[in-house]
Every structure is written in C-alpha cells, then in structure tokens.
Amino acid sequence: MNRQEKKALAFRALHAGEAFVIPNPWDVGSARVLAALGFKALATTSSGFAFTLGRPDGQATLDEVVEHAAALDQATELPISVDLENGYGADPESAALAVLRVAEVGAVGGSIEDYDPAGHIYDLSHATERVAAAAQASRRLDVPFTLTARAENHIRGHPDLKDTIARLRAFEDAGADVLYAPGLRTLDEIRAVCQAVSKPVNVLAVPGLSFADLVAAGARRVSVGGSLTWVAVRAMADAAEAIRDAGDFSALGARLPLDEWLA
Numbered sequence: 001m002n003r004q005e006k007k008a009l010a011f012r013a014l015h016a017g018e019a020f021v022i023p024n025p026w027d028v029g030s031a032r033v034l035a036a037l038g039f040k041a042l043a044t045t046s047s048g049f050a051f052t053l054g055r056p057d058g059q060a061t062l063d064e065v066v067e068h069a070a071a072l073d074q075a076t077e078l079p080i081s082v083d084l085e086n087g088y089g090a091d092p093e094s095a096a097l098a099v100l101r102v103a104e105v106g107a108v109g110g111s112i113e114d115y116d117p118a119g120h121i122y123d124l125s126h127a128t129e130r131v132a133a134a135a136q137a138s139r140r141l142d143v144p145f146t147l148t149a150r151a152e153n154h155i156r157g158h159p160d161l162k163d164t165i166a167r168l169r170a171f172e173d174a175g176a177d178v179l180y181a182p183g184l185r186t187l188d189e190i191r192a193v194c195q196a197v198s199k200p201v202n203v204l205a206v207p208g209l210s211f212a213d214l215v216a217a218g219a220r221r222v223s224v225g226g227s228l229t230w231v232a233v234r235a236m237a238d239a240a241e242a243i244r245d246a247g248d249f250s251a252l253g254a255r256l257p258l259d260e261w262l263a
Contacts, residue, residue: 003077008108008143011041011079015146015178015200019215021222022202024083026229027052028075029262035076036261043081043109044072048229057226058117062088066101073106081109081146086116090126092133099137103145110134111180113150114167121152128170135175148202149176154183155204161189165196172199178221180204187217194218 001009014020022041025031026048034042047057049068060068069082082102087095095112102110112134114127122130131149138145149171153164168179180202184190187209194201200220205211205227214222239251 004106004108005143007073007077007079007106008145011081011108011146012144014040014079015220019211019220019222021205021211021224022081024048024224024226024228025072026226026232028071030228030232031072031075031078033261035078036263039078041079041081042072042076043111043223044069044083045226045229046083046085047226049083051226051229051233058085062098062101065098066105069102069107070105079108080106081111081148082107084110084112086114087112087130087134090116090122092130095130096133096137099134099145099147100141103138103141103143107145108143109146109148109178111148111150111178113152115150115152115156121156121158124167124170127167128174131171131176132174139175146177147175148178148180149174150180150182152182154181154185154189156183159183161192165193168193168197168201172197178202182225187213190214190217190219 020040022043023034023039024043024045025034026045031042050057050060053060069080073080084098087098099110112131114122116122135147138147151164151167153160164181168181172179178200179197181193182204185206190203194217201218202221202223203214203219205222205224211222242248242251
C-alpha cells in the first residue's frame with residue numbers, strides 16, 4: 001500500500017467513525033502545526049491560500065492550487081482534502097479535471113461548489129451534472145477519493161433552506177461522498193440538513209456554537225474555513241498597530257514550541 005492509499009483509507013475511516021474536526025491550514029507551516037497538535041486530517045482553504053498570494057478569495061488558479069496541495073501533502077502524513085471552489089470552470093469537465101489534478105499530487109479528497117465566481121449559483125441540473133462528473137472522475141482513480149459537494153446558498157446571500165436541501169440531495173444522488181452547505185447559522189438549520197440526507201455532512205464552524213452542539217445536530221465533520229488564517233492575521237495586525245501607534249513591542253514576547261511543532 002502506497003502513501004496516498006494509506007491516507008485515502010484513513011480519511012474514509014474517519015468519516016465512518018466518530019465526528020471530527022478538520023481544520024484548514026493556509027500554508028505548510030500552519031499544516032505542520034495542526035498536525036503536531038493532533039488533528040487527524042486537513043482541508044485547504046481557498047480564502048486563506050489566496051491571502052498568502054496577496055489576493056482575495058477566488059483569485060488563485062488551478063495550477064497554483066495544485067502546487068499548494070502538493071506542498072501540503074508532503075508537509076505531513078495526514079490526509080489532505082482540497083477546496084476546489086467551482087472546479088475553475090463552469091463546465092462539468094473542469095470539475096472533473098480539478099479532482100484529477102489534485103489527486104495526482106497526493107490529495108485524497110476535494111470539494112466542488114455550485115457557485116460561479118462570475119456571481120451566480122448554477123441551476124440545479126447544471127450543478128448536479130458538475131458533481132456527477134467530479135464523482136465519476138474520482139471513481140477512476142487508483143485510490144478512494146472522498147468528494148464533497150457544496151451548496152453555496154447560505155454563504156452567498158440566498159439562505160433558502162428548502163433549495164439547499166434539494167441541492168444536497170441531488171448531489172448525494174450524483175455520487176458525492178460528503179455534503180456541505182457552508183453558512184448555516186443555527187442548530188435547527190444544521191439539524192434539518194443532516195436529517196434530510198444519508199451521507200456525512202460537513203458543517204462550517206459557528207463561533208457561538210460548540211463542537212458538541214454541532215455533533216448533536218448531526219454534523220459528522222466540522223471545518224473552520226479561512227477563520228484560522230484570520231485569527232493569525234488579526235494577531236499580527238494588532239501587534240503591528242500597537243508598534244505603529246504606541247511604540248509597544250510587548251506582543252513580540254510571544255514564544256512558540258517551534259522545534260516540537262516542526263520536528
């Protein structure tokens with residue numbers, strides 16, 4: 001069994017076991033820290049990665065994302081799932097290609113969403129065709145690839161729970177292994193989604209809700225999106241503002257066990 005297959009099987013096993021948190025590193029260093037802290041799998045963040053390039057979310061290319069996925073895969077022995085946004089193209093073939101490209105460099109999972117960066121959500125039939133194409137591509141791989149299908153309604157200003165559930169059900173029928181509707185804000189919404197489908201549901205962490213709350217509502221996997229990136233950037237900006245405005249260098253006294261984390 002090769003390294004990628006071990007990761008792929010470990011990732012599948014996680015989804016068959018107890019609910020778990022899959023945090024989102026934005027670079028190799030953060031991936032190494034999260035691995036050292038004991039997490040069992042990692043997922044990329046499109047917004048966090050775009051930030052490392054000095055760009056807003058949605059502005060990284062497929063080639064850049066593939067290179068990023070390869071670096072994260074080599075950084076730890078944890079399974080890596082890649083945020084593939086819309087597949088870097090509106091057609092089903094683009095979604096399929098995106099899956100194949102990141103699998104080639106070691107990823108064992110990835111997500112495809114139903115939102116086009118031009119500013120619209122795909123109609124249900126087209127969105128489902130895209131998920132089906134990605135699922136078919138994943139089945140042709142030599143390792144089990146865990147495909148997540150995302151319904152973007154709630155994070156794109158269209159909080160129509162009925163439509164979101166219809167989309168996730170269609171994506172499940174199209175072959176998705178995990179279902180995800182980022183932006184659900186209440187336990188009732190999360191519970192309704194989880195009860196409406198039979199595949200594992202990924203839930204985006206909500207600051208006011210605990211992991212136990214989300215699991216009780218039916219979540220099998222909890223991710224944090226770009227939030228850890230912004231926690232780190234906020235700390236840096238706060239320290240820099242204190243230096244600029246008050247000549248206060250006290251934040252620079254932070255000490256980290258880097259030798260342990262990066263061993």
